Amino acid sequence: MRALWTDANGLSKPPTGQLDLMQIIHALGFVQLDTIQVISRAHHHILWSRNQNYREPMLDKLLRNREIFEHFTHDASVLPMEFLPMWQRQFRRHKEKIDRSGWYKNMLDEAGRQAIIERITDEGALSTHAFDTKVQGKKEMWARPPHKLALDYMWYSGELATCHRVNFTKFYDLGTRVFPKRLLSENLSDEEQIDRLCDAALQRLGCASVGEIQKFWDAVDQKEVREWLARREDQVSPVEIIGADGAGNQAYAFYDIEEQLNSLQRPTSRLRILNPFDPMIRDRNRIERLFGFEYRIEMFVPAKKRKWGYYVYPILEGDKFVGRIEIKADRQKSDLNVLQFWPEPKVKWTAKRYEKLRQEIGRMARFINVENINYQVEIA
Structure with a gap:
């Protein structure tokens, strides 16, 4: 999953x-x-x-x-x-x-x-x-x-x-x-709009609970999702998703879910620094259940009460979260400042993985067109 x-x-x-x-x-x-x-x-x-x-x-x-x-x-x-x-x-x-x-x-x-x-x-x-x-x-x-x-x-x-x-x-x-x-001028009925919204949500979620389908667009309520499921009983079936902790959770998927899973290619080993608002991690409960990755944005948390930092970026490698990092740009000075870095527990950071992180930081600097990368924390 x-x-x-x-x-x-x-x-x-x-x-x-x-x-x-x-x-x-x-x-x-x-x-x-x-x-x-x-x-x-x-x-x-x-x-x-x-x-x-x-x-x-x-x-x-x-x-x-x-x-x-x-x-x-x-x-x-x-x-x-x-x-x-x-x-x-x-x-x-x-x-x-x-x-x-x-x-x-x-x-x-x-x-x-x-x-x-x-x-x-x-x-x-x-x-x-x-x-x-x-x-x-x-x-x-x-x-x-x-x-x-x-x-x-x-x-x-x-x-x-x-x-x-x-x-x-x-x-x-x-x-x-x-x-x-x-x-x-297309003038779809409410039911037709709900059907399109729920179809599109589940297509993009792959497998999802009623609540996850509802939250995808936040354009329907859970009662409407259940009514949609009843109309789609010939296309959507109940499934069980095994989470990172080994527990099973009831969800729904289109009937071709096994075909989708069998056709998946192994994710790239490319390391990415994701934005805190990235759709991959928008549903914090879903990402914790599937990946065992606890993530919260702490911008509105008083500084002394923050576990991590003001604006901390998750680090994704393949289909695993391997760490998080705090980086801040100063475009006027043409600087990208690496402030803090936290490896995920039980993830071994090899020299190769550190090098991939430095490469991604370099790509981010080129993206925003700044010249200098300042490491205030060691990226070994």
Whole structure:
């Protein structure tokens, strides 16, 4: 199962050869976006890990060309534009969720939102910087001005869409000008959308529990997954997955699962430094169960309480996690600083394995175009 999950995440083959960026995104299903740039932002690092010919400007080109769109899975992500027909209920679900929650009670009213629409209609795509409203009352940590809340609300509902970004600042345009008409007009029923979402999730997970299928897109609930399983009983069967601790766990897989397993090739021995938001490790419980690898992001943990560090990268070799490392770039000084390194327990680090790690660190430096690698910890 480890080999299947590694292969499903596009990490079984060496990250070399001709780059087909859309194929990578399609195979993953989505790529999470994140603002934090310790070395490179998460979305860029994730794509580079699959093919090291990738460079940072390439993703925005796909966005501008309308080959992908941005929306919310478990977090802000980019998805292939062809997935839009199965995403229509997700626009509606998010709008209804916000309406019920009262989270955006301080956003612009309907007239204020209509004024934004009229400006974007007349002027073209605009960012949040084109508007000027202020937070009223107590300025809490996560408080945002009324116009920003309104832009988000209309983005969640699909009325607005991201058309491009500049230095990661989102530019909003009308959804009808971003989303292709042929896809918007497909009009799938909710059940058809749920079927497509669950089919696509299990195809990418290989084997998965009800909860894992539900969490993949975070676009259905567990009841809907169970109803989908009932409709797919002639294609999906119960299986047992043996975890790293030897315990069995009930899951589901398509009937051709044995064929999938038998056709797997041995994963490359290439060593990769993965991003903390990589889809391979997004579901922390799944990765611990399958690989015996405990991993948590500690950015929001007080420094004194961290077990590892602020932004620690897992190290994958083949289909095994062999360590973790803390690295930070200073692009202005053209430096890549190696701060800390932890081998995994019971993993023997030979001279060859250390050399592979140094080679991967060197590749990361070339990816972000910095000249110097500074080792503050010994990589023997």
